[in-house]
Amino acid sequence: MKWSEPLNCWICGKHADTGEHKIKKSLLTYIYGKGPYKGDNSLSHFRKDENGRDFLKELQGPNAKQIKFPKNICSQCNNVKTQPFDFAYDAFYKYLIENKSIIDDGFIDFEKVFGSNWRFEQENLYKYFLKLLGCDLDAHHLPVPDDIVNCINGIGDYRLEVEFSINLDKYLFDPYFKGLIGTGDLSYLSKDIYSNDKNSYKWSIFFSYINIDLWFDWPRYSKNNFSFRIGNKSVDLFCFSPLDNEQRIEVYKKIYGGCS
Ligand SMILES: [Zn+2]
Numbered sequence: 323m324k325w326s327e328p329l330n331c332w333i334c335g336k337h338a339d340t341g342e343h344k345i346k347k348s349l350l351t352y353i354y355g356k357g358p359y360k361g362d363n364s365l366s367h368f369r370k371d372e373n374g375r376d377f378l379k380e381l382q383g384p385n386a387k388q389i390k391f392p393k394n395i396c397s398q399c400n401n402v403k404t405q406p407f408d409f410a411y412d413a414f415y416k417y418l419i420e421n422k423s424i425i426d427d428g429f430i431d432f433e434k435v436f437g438s439n440w441r442f443e444q445e446n447l448y449k450y451f452l453k454l455l456g457c458d459l460d461a462h463h464l465p466v467p468d469d470i471v472n473c474i475n476g477i478g479d480y481r482l483e484v485e486f487s488i489n490l491d492k493y494l495f496d497p498y499f500k501g502l503i504g505t506g507d508l509s510y511l512s513k514d515i516y517s518n519d520k521n522s523y524k525w526s527i528f529f530s531y532i533n534i535d536l537w538f539d540w541p542r543y544s545k546n547n548f549s550f551r552i553g554n555k556s557v558d559l560f561c562f563s564p565l566d567n568e569q570r571i572e573v574y575k576k577i578y579g580g581c582s
Pocket residue numbers: 331332333334335336395396397398399400
């Protein structure tokens with residue numbers, strides 16, 4: 323999909339003069355360094371063209387325009403109002419990447435991530451996901467639900483479900499891939515398809531071997547214990563292995579050569 327430049331901030335309605343990073347600059351820098359990404363440090367960026375076909379583009383640095391949303395929030399909202407959300411996410415991904423023991427634990431303890439201020443910071447983290455989803459919806463010219471804006475302003479319901487999971491195959495090959503970062507495809511059900519009166523959205527973010535699924539009003543058959551809820555000190559981690567044994571051996575051979 324080709325994005326045109328929106329004019330107004332989807333949070334406050336004022337002139338939009340900044341574009342949030344779709345792939346967080348600080349996360350890229352944390353994993354791959356400040357750049358430029360050239361030579362031995364070159365990075366490939368998989369993207370989709372207007373017809374949904376994958377293509378490859380070099381990523382020159384962590385501030386490249388190709389990993390930013392179009393300008394759809396104002397500098398006040400981006401740099402002041404939502405900055406605590408960004409900081410909470412920074413602390414969160416660093417903790418997850420540096421504390422591999424969470425895989426054996428099977429859960430994330432927010433007090434360990436944020437310290438004694440975890441209740442406050444946990445909410446900021448939640449709002450970071452709201453901010454990112456809102457930017458993506460607006461960039462796709464999809465309506466941002468009022469509850470996302472209200473929740474960012476501290477008055478909305480927590481209708482976004484967030485789940486964290488561990489991709490064990492990525493974990494296995496993480497030393498080779500050095501931590502893939504990206505976002506999944508956005509899916510949505512318009513209000514005409516689903517019997518709800520509002521659109522439903524599904525999206526995901528991933529970094530290293532961590533997957534974060536975001537569901538806004540998405541019809542789901544079962545709720546489980548893996549949803550991140552404000553006020554709960556911990557959340558369970560779902561672990562999954564997308565590759566079967568044969569595929570895993572193939573990947574192993576491609577990376578390390580010879581027999582596994
Ligand atoms: Zn604004």
